[in-house]
Amino acid sequence: MRSHYCGDINTSHLGQEVTLVGWVNRSRDLGGVVFLDLRDREGLVQVVYNPDLKDVFDIASTLRSEFCVQVKGVVNARPDSQVNSQMKTGAIEILGTQLTVINASAPLPLSMDNYQNNSEEQRLKYRYLDLRRPEMAERLIFRAKVTSSVRRFLDSNGFLDIETPILTKATPEGARDYLVPSRTYKGQFFALPQSPQLFKQLLMMSGFDRYYQIVKCFRDEDLRADRQPEFTQIDIETSFMSAEQVMEKTEQMMRGLFQDLLNVDLGEFPRMTYAEAMKRYGSDKPDLRNPLELVDIADLVKDVEFAVFNGPANDVEGRVAALRIPAGASLSRKQIDDYTKYAGIYGAKGLAWMKINDLAAGIEGIQSPVLKFLTESIVNDIINRTGAQTGDIILFGADKANVVAEAMGALRIKAGEDFKLLEGQWRPMWVIDFPMFEKINGGFHAVHHPFTAPRGISAEQLAADPAAAISDAYDMVLNGCELGGGSVRIHNAEMQSTVFGILGIEAEEAQEKFGFLLEALRYGTPPHAGLAFGLDRIIMLMTGASSIRDVMAFPKTTTAACPLTNAPGFANPVQLAELGIAVVEKVKTAE
Amino acid sequence: MRSHYCGDINTSHLGQEVTLVGWVNRSRDLGGVVFLDLRDREGLVQVVYNPDLKDVFDIASTLRSEFCVQVKGVVNARPDSQVNSQMKTGAIEILGTQLTVINASAPLPLSMDNYQNNSEEQRLKYRYLDLRRPEMAERLIFRAKVTSSVRRFLDSNGFLDIETPILTKATPEGARDYLVPSRTYKGQFFALPQSPQLFKQLLMMSGFDRYYQIVKCFRDEDLRADRQPEFTQIDIETSFMSAEQVMEKTEQMMRGLFQDLLNVDLGEFPRMTYAEAMKRYGSDKPDLRNPLELVDIADLVKDVEFAVFNGPANDVEGRVAALRIPAGASLSRKQIDDYTKYAGIYGAKGLAWMKINDLAAGIEGIQSPVLKFLTESIVNDIINRTGAQTGDIILFGADKANVVAEAMGALRIKAGEDFKLLEGQWRPMWVIDFPMFEKINGGFHAVHHPFTAPRGISAEQLAADPAAAISDAYDMVLNGCELGGGSVRIHNAEMQSTVFGILGIEAEEAQEKFGFLLEALRYGTPPHAGLAFGLDRIIMLMTGASSIRDVMAFPKTTTAACPLTNAPGFANPVQLAELGIAVVEKVKTAE
Incomplete structure (x- = not known):
C-alpha cells in the first residue's frame, strides 16, 4: 500500500x-x-x-x-x-x-498538539493515541534499536540468549513478590521473578559459560516515578571470567551502544572504590558531571567547643564534612533556610555555613553563625582545605557518617543544579570494592545480594570479621544513575553457607529456600560472575525522558493499574474456586 | 582462564x-x-x-x-x-x-551416561546436571541461534521489538488464565497474557507499522507432552500489509532460518485451502511427507443397502471416504482390529476395509466384510478412484464429516508411519481460507479468534450468513505441525461488533471485556494483519526433540510443578492478608 x-x-x-x-x-x-x-x-x-x-x-x-x-x-x-x-x-x-x-476518526478524546493538557490517566487510557505523538513513537523506536544493538554485541561475543521461567519460586531480592495461585497444587503459589539470579547461576553450573537475557522482572512495591511493577533487565552471567573481565566486556557493550545510537564516545570508564565515592561525593553513584566534592574536616574541629562539630568528630561512626559552593555567598538567608530544610529530608539536624565575603580581609571577611566556636587558625585551615575563594560559601555536615553522606551528597547534587555547575554530557564510571555487609538494627544485610563473593578471603576469614569484608561487586554508574550492577558469585557451598549464617538465615531456612542452590554447588560449580542492567533506566537516560512510563509502551499508573484495559479486575468465582482461594477483603475505592 | x-x-x-x-x-x-x-x-x-x-x-x-x-x-x-x-x-x-x-564434584545423584535411566522427575530436579549433557546443551544453543536469526531478519525488515505487559487483563483466547492478585486493588486480579493479541493490535493503531516480540505466553491448562504453562511466541503484527504480503514475509523468514541453521532450502511453500486439506488429508495441518490421501466416495455408495454407508452418504453433514494403503493387504486381522480401535479414539464407530488380494481375479480377488453390500461395479469404481493395486488395502470412514476427517486423518498418519511411507524431510505449506466460524452445540465459535476479518464481505453480508464466511486467516504448517497462524484483523468497529454479536457476546459483555478495543477502532485504525509462531515447537521440529521440555532450560512437570526449586510453594500469611485473599482449599497430596 x-x-x-x-x-x-x-x-x-x-x-x-x-x-x-x-x-x-x-x-x-x-x-x-x-x-x-x-x-x-x-x-x-x-x-x-x-x-x-x-x-x-x-x-x-x-x-x-x-x-x-x-x-x-x-x-x-x-x-x-x-x-x-x-x-x-x-x-x-x-x-x-x-x-x-x-x-475516518471520531473527534479525539485528548489533545494531540498540547499533550501537557492531558492528564496522566487520560494518556494511559488512550495510550494508543498518546503513542502516535512523534516524541513517544521515537522513544519506543529508539528502545528497539537499543535492544537490537545490545543483542548484536552479546550474540557476537558468544553470549547465549536463554529463557528462564516466569512462574517460579519466591526469589531472594527482598522486595515483595507477585504471587500466582496454582490450580494443580491448591493453596500453593508461584512467584513472579524479581530477577533470574538463581536460574542464571544454575545455567553457569550447567556449563553454558556465557548467558544473557533481556527479561521482564517483577516487584510488588509501592511505586515512585521511576518504578514500575514490571521492568526489564539486560541480564548477563559468565563463567571463568574475573570481575575485571566482566567490567571490560560490559563497558565495551555500553560504549558500543552510545556510539551506535547517539554517536557519542564514552571513552574509558574511570573506577572508584565505594569508600572514595562516599568520601568525595557522599554517594555510591556519584554524578561526575558535578565538580563539587565533600571535604573531611573532623581532624580540624575535634577540639572546638561546639558539640555539633566535636561530637561527630570524636565518634568513630561520625563524620564532619565541608562542601564548598563557588559563588555561593550570594545565597540569601531564605535560600540557606531552604537548603537546611532540604538537608533535613535526608536526616541532617541542621546546616552550618560559612560565607567567604572577602578573603583578603581575614576573619573580618568571614560570615558564619558558627564563627564564634572556631579559631582563626581553624577557619584558615578549612578555607585552605576546601580551596574556598572570595564569594564562595562552605556548608557543613556533622553527624553519623551515613547521615552526613546522604544529606551532604543531596546538597551537592542540588547545588550543582542550582548553580549550573554540571560539566560534560555523559560521565560514566564504575564503583567497586563495596562492603559485603551493612549493619541494620544490629544485623548484617547483604549490600549486593547473598550470592556475592567476598574478595580474596576464605570462609573462615569472612566469618571472623564480616564487617571488614569487601565484596567482588561492581556498579556501572552514569550521570549519577546506577545503570547496572553485578558481582562475582560464590561458587562453593561452604562459603555460601557461611554467608547465609552471617545474614542470620538459619540452616533450616537456608535449606528450605536455597537448598537446591547449596546442593548444586556440590557438583563442580565453575567460578562465575555477572551483571544486570536496568534497560528502562538506560533508555530514559539516553532519550532524556523524565519518566520511566515514557519509555514503555503500556505502563501502569503509580497505583499499579492500567486505565486502558481496566486491569486489574474482578475474577470469576468459578476460577477462584478452582484455585482454592477466596477474596476476603475488597478495596472499596481506587486508592 | x-x-x-x-x-x-x-x-x-x-x-x-x-x-x-x-x-x-x-x-x-x-x-x-x-x-x-x-x-x-x-x-x-x-x-x-x-x-x-x-x-x-x-x-x-x-x-x-x-x-x-x-x-x-x-x-x-x-x-x-x-x-x-x-x-x-x-x-x-x-x-x-x-x-x-x-x-570437585560429589558423586552424582543421576546418571550422566545413561540418561534414559533417570526419571523425568530426577532430570528436572537436577536440571543443572541434565543440561550438561551435550545433547541438551546443543538444543539450547540451537535455540539461541534460532532467536538470533529471527531477530536479525525482523530487525533488518523494519520490525520493531516492542514489549507488552505481563500483568494484564484476562485475554480472549479462551483457555484458562493465570491470575495474579493485586495488592493495591484488593480482591482484584491481573491475568498473565495468553498472547499479546490486543496489545499488538493497539500498537498498530498507534502507527508502529511493523511489530515483533519473542514473548512468553501463559495458559493454565492441563498439560500434555507438548504443552507447558509458559511458552514462547514469535509474535508479529503489521499495518497496511495484505494476508499475501504477511505470508510472503514470514515464509521468507522461515526459509532463512532453515537455510542459516540447518542448511536446508525449504523452497516455496505450497498453499492449500482449508476445504481441500480436510478433503484430501482429513486435517487442517496435513503432513505432506505422507503420500496417502482420503478419497470421497459418497456418490458411489449412496444407494447401497448398508446403512453405515448410505446414511452418511445421503446426509449433507455426512461423509464417506476411502483411504488406500499400498501393500496394506498384509495387515492381519489383529492389526486391522488395532486400526479399528485407533480410529475409535477419534470417534469412528467401526472401520470397514477391503483387501485387494488379486486385482486380476475380479471380485474373487477382493476380500471385505462389506463386500456383500456392494455391487461389482461399485467395487470397481472404488478401486479405480483410489487407484488400488493388488496387495493394497482400502479403509473406509463413514460418519459425520468431522468424525470421518478426524478418524481417517489419524489413520492416514498412523499408516504412513507404520508402512514407512514418509517422503522427504521437510514439507512446509500454508493452509488458507479457513471458515470464520464453526458451530459447536448450536452456537458459533471463532475458528481463529474474534478479531479475525472475513474475506471480501461486508458486515451485513457476514451477519446474513455467518456459516458461509471465509476468514482472511492463514496457518503455516510443517510436517503435520502448525508452526504458526495468523490473520488479517478487523479494523472497523461495526465489523467487530457484528462478529461479537455472531459469537453471542452481548453488547454489555463486549463493552466490559473489549470496550477499549471498540473505542480504539474509532480513531483512524489502519488495516492490519499478523501472525504468531510457536517458538518451542519450531525448535522441537528443527532439533528432532521428542518433548517440549527438552527445548526449554527449566520446564515444568506435567502437573505444572518445578522439582528443582519446589515451586509452587505455600505463601506467607502476612502477604496473603496484604492481598486480601485466603486459601480455602489445600491439595493434600501431589496430584
Missing part, C-alpha cells in the same frame, strides 16, 4: 511518484489550497492538494485529524521561502494526485 | 599451547596413562597425562566425573589408529602439562 515511509522522503526523490499511508497530523485550507501534514512512524511530510484536481481536492477538504489515509503524489522541491529546516522532510512537498480515506 | 573452547580445537592448532576449562566427562587410566575427556559447551576434547610429569599425573589420577578443571597442554595429532571420526576434535589430543582442580 506504500512505496515509502513519509519521514524518509527527501530531495533524492524529486520528480518521483510516491504512495504513502499514514495519519492526518494537521490539515489546513490556506487560500484554496489544502496543506496536509501526513504522519507515519518515521516522521511527517507535507502534501499539497490544489483545486485544479477537483475530485481529490474535495476529499482533501473533508480530512480531519487522525484520519488514516493513502496518498499518491509527486515529490516536488518546496519554494525557497517555504523550506522548513526544522523538519526532516522540510525541503520537499508532495503534490497530491490521489487520496483515499482508509479509516 | 581459557584460550579456546574444548570443542573448537582442531588440526589448525597443532603444536600450540592451549588453556582449557571445563568438566571431566570421563577419565580413565589406561596402562599408566590418564585419558581425560574434557567437556565444555562447545564439545569434548581428549587430554592425555603421561606419568613422566609425575605431579600433574598424580592430580589427573584423582579426577572424577564432573570435576571442574583447568587444563594446559599442547595440541598434538592423534596416531592414525586413534583418530575418532565421530568426534569433532577426534583428530587431535592435548598433551597435558598442567592441571588444576577448580571445583
Whole structure:
C-alpha cells in the first residue's frame, strides 16, 4: 500500500511518484489550497492538494485529524521561502494526485498538539493515541534499536540468549513478590521473578559459560516515578571470567551502544572504590558531571567547643564534612533556610555555613553563625582545605557518617543544579570494592545480594570479621544513575553457607529456600560472575525522558493499574474456586 | 582462564599451547596413562597425562566425573589408529602439562551416561546436571541461534521489538488464565497474557507499522507432552500489509532460518485451502511427507443397502471416504482390529476395509466384510478412484464429516508411519481460507479468534450468513505441525461488533471485556494483519526433540510443578492478608 515511509522522503526523490499511508497530523485550507501534514512512524511530510484536481481536492477538504489515509503524489522541491529546516522532510512537498480515506476518526478524546493538557490517566487510557505523538513513537523506536544493538554485541561475543521461567519460586531480592495461585497444587503459589539470579547461576553450573537475557522482572512495591511493577533487565552471567573481565566486556557493550545510537564516545570508564565515592561525593553513584566534592574536616574541629562539630568528630561512626559552593555567598538567608530544610529530608539536624565575603580581609571577611566556636587558625585551615575563594560559601555536615553522606551528597547534587555547575554530557564510571555487609538494627544485610563473593578471603576469614569484608561487586554508574550492577558469585557451598549464617538465615531456612542452590554447588560449580542492567533506566537516560512510563509502551499508573484495559479486575468465582482461594477483603475505592 | 573452547580445537592448532576449562566427562587410566575427556559447551576434547610429569599425573589420577578443571597442554595429532571420526576434535589430543582442580564434584545423584535411566522427575530436579549433557546443551544453543536469526531478519525488515505487559487483563483466547492478585486493588486480579493479541493490535493503531516480540505466553491448562504453562511466541503484527504480503514475509523468514541453521532450502511453500486439506488429508495441518490421501466416495455408495454407508452418504453433514494403503493387504486381522480401535479414539464407530488380494481375479480377488453390500461395479469404481493395486488395502470412514476427517486423518498418519511411507524431510505449506466460524452445540465459535476479518464481505453480508464466511486467516504448517497462524484483523468497529454479536457476546459483555478495543477502532485504525509462531515447537521440529521440555532450560512437570526449586510453594500469611485473599482449599497430596 506504500512505496515509502513519509519521514524518509527527501530531495533524492524529486520528480518521483510516491504512495504513502499514514495519519492526518494537521490539515489546513490556506487560500484554496489544502496543506496536509501526513504522519507515519518515521516522521511527517507535507502534501499539497490544489483545486485544479477537483475530485481529490474535495476529499482533501473533508480530512480531519487522525484520519488514516493513502496518498499518491509527486515529490516536488518546496519554494525557497517555504523550506522548513526544522523538519526532516522540510525541503520537499508532495503534490497530491490521489487520496483515499482508509479509516475516518471520531473527534479525539485528548489533545494531540498540547499533550501537557492531558492528564496522566487520560494518556494511559488512550495510550494508543498518546503513542502516535512523534516524541513517544521515537522513544519506543529508539528502545528497539537499543535492544537490537545490545543483542548484536552479546550474540557476537558468544553470549547465549536463554529463557528462564516466569512462574517460579519466591526469589531472594527482598522486595515483595507477585504471587500466582496454582490450580494443580491448591493453596500453593508461584512467584513472579524479581530477577533470574538463581536460574542464571544454575545455567553457569550447567556449563553454558556465557548467558544473557533481556527479561521482564517483577516487584510488588509501592511505586515512585521511576518504578514500575514490571521492568526489564539486560541480564548477563559468565563463567571463568574475573570481575575485571566482566567490567571490560560490559563497558565495551555500553560504549558500543552510545556510539551506535547517539554517536557519542564514552571513552574509558574511570573506577572508584565505594569508600572514595562516599568520601568525595557522599554517594555510591556519584554524578561526575558535578565538580563539587565533600571535604573531611573532623581532624580540624575535634577540639572546638561546639558539640555539633566535636561530637561527630570524636565518634568513630561520625563524620564532619565541608562542601564548598563557588559563588555561593550570594545565597540569601531564605535560600540557606531552604537548603537546611532540604538537608533535613535526608536526616541532617541542621546546616552550618560559612560565607567567604572577602578573603583578603581575614576573619573580618568571614560570615558564619558558627564563627564564634572556631579559631582563626581553624577557619584558615578549612578555607585552605576546601580551596574556598572570595564569594564562595562552605556548608557543613556533622553527624553519623551515613547521615552526613546522604544529606551532604543531596546538597551537592542540588547545588550543582542550582548553580549550573554540571560539566560534560555523559560521565560514566564504575564503583567497586563495596562492603559485603551493612549493619541494620544490629544485623548484617547483604549490600549486593547473598550470592556475592567476598574478595580474596576464605570462609573462615569472612566469618571472623564480616564487617571488614569487601565484596567482588561492581556498579556501572552514569550521570549519577546506577545503570547496572553485578558481582562475582560464590561458587562453593561452604562459603555460601557461611554467608547465609552471617545474614542470620538459619540452616533450616537456608535449606528450605536455597537448598537446591547449596546442593548444586556440590557438583563442580565453575567460578562465575555477572551483571544486570536496568534497560528502562538506560533508555530514559539516553532519550532524556523524565519518566520511566515514557519509555514503555503500556505502563501502569503509580497505583499499579492500567486505565486502558481496566486491569486489574474482578475474577470469576468459578476460577477462584478452582484455585482454592477466596477474596476476603475488597478495596472499596481506587486508592 | 581459557584460550579456546574444548570443542573448537582442531588440526589448525597443532603444536600450540592451549588453556582449557571445563568438566571431566570421563577419565580413565589406561596402562599408566590418564585419558581425560574434557567437556565444555562447545564439545569434548581428549587430554592425555603421561606419568613422566609425575605431579600433574598424580592430580589427573584423582579426577572424577564432573570435576571442574583447568587444563594446559599442547595440541598434538592423534596416531592414525586413534583418530575418532565421530568426534569433532577426534583428530587431535592435548598433551597435558598442567592441571588444576577448580571445583570437585560429589558423586552424582543421576546418571550422566545413561540418561534414559533417570526419571523425568530426577532430570528436572537436577536440571543443572541434565543440561550438561551435550545433547541438551546443543538444543539450547540451537535455540539461541534460532532467536538470533529471527531477530536479525525482523530487525533488518523494519520490525520493531516492542514489549507488552505481563500483568494484564484476562485475554480472549479462551483457555484458562493465570491470575495474579493485586495488592493495591484488593480482591482484584491481573491475568498473565495468553498472547499479546490486543496489545499488538493497539500498537498498530498507534502507527508502529511493523511489530515483533519473542514473548512468553501463559495458559493454565492441563498439560500434555507438548504443552507447558509458559511458552514462547514469535509474535508479529503489521499495518497496511495484505494476508499475501504477511505470508510472503514470514515464509521468507522461515526459509532463512532453515537455510542459516540447518542448511536446508525449504523452497516455496505450497498453499492449500482449508476445504481441500480436510478433503484430501482429513486435517487442517496435513503432513505432506505422507503420500496417502482420503478419497470421497459418497456418490458411489449412496444407494447401497448398508446403512453405515448410505446414511452418511445421503446426509449433507455426512461423509464417506476411502483411504488406500499400498501393500496394506498384509495387515492381519489383529492389526486391522488395532486400526479399528485407533480410529475409535477419534470417534469412528467401526472401520470397514477391503483387501485387494488379486486385482486380476475380479471380485474373487477382493476380500471385505462389506463386500456383500456392494455391487461389482461399485467395487470397481472404488478401486479405480483410489487407484488400488493388488496387495493394497482400502479403509473406509463413514460418519459425520468431522468424525470421518478426524478418524481417517489419524489413520492416514498412523499408516504412513507404520508402512514407512514418509517422503522427504521437510514439507512446509500454508493452509488458507479457513471458515470464520464453526458451530459447536448450536452456537458459533471463532475458528481463529474474534478479531479475525472475513474475506471480501461486508458486515451485513457476514451477519446474513455467518456459516458461509471465509476468514482472511492463514496457518503455516510443517510436517503435520502448525508452526504458526495468523490473520488479517478487523479494523472497523461495526465489523467487530457484528462478529461479537455472531459469537453471542452481548453488547454489555463486549463493552466490559473489549470496550477499549471498540473505542480504539474509532480513531483512524489502519488495516492490519499478523501472525504468531510457536517458538518451542519450531525448535522441537528443527532439533528432532521428542518433548517440549527438552527445548526449554527449566520446564515444568506435567502437573505444572518445578522439582528443582519446589515451586509452587505455600505463601506467607502476612502477604496473603496484604492481598486480601485466603486459601480455602489445600491439595493434600501431589496430584
